[in-house]
Amino acid sequence: MAWDSLGFALGEAGRAGEAVGAHIRARDLFQGVGNRRGEAAAWNNLGAALGDTGRVEEAVEAYEKALEGYREFEDWYGAGQTLSNLAFGHRYAARPAEARTNYLQSADAFTRANAPTEARTRAEAITP
Structure with missing residues (x-):
């Protein structure tokens, strides 16, 4: 959760590229421990950071992954x-x-x- 929060803070500070890295780290850690809810949130936040860097297609893919998790629960x-x-x-x-x-x-x-x-x-x- 700390990595995801860091990613959010970096995004708010205008450091979207670094935010992407933090959200990827959060997503990977959530996946590693099998926390699907946390993973869904990290995918959603990663989508926002990717969008902020202009990587729209990757953002759409991240949002679709997040949606899978949210619907699962x-x-x-x-x-x-x-x-x-x-x-x-x-x-x-x-x-x-x-x-x-x-x-x-x-x-x-x-x-x-x-x-x-x-x-x-x-x-x-x-x-x-």
Whole structure:
């Protein structure tokens, strides 16, 4: 968890390249001990750091890995956050149809997580 937190702090400090390395380390450690929930969070955070470095396709792949983990545990709030991040990734990769689908899926996941405000916010993101 410390490596993941360090990655987040590095990202906030504008040191996205170093953040990528910290999130990779966190992901690998979570994998090593079989902590799938921690691994999902690290994949999601890695996606954000990769996006910040302009590596959009790799970010999308990381978000997809995170989503697998969150769905495995029926963590709908985490899935909602990741789907929203995935939507941004697709939007930046000029794939508006995929982005729209992910925004809608994000709203659904937040509804399942009993987070109506988050669901409404995601649904409004796709309104022209």
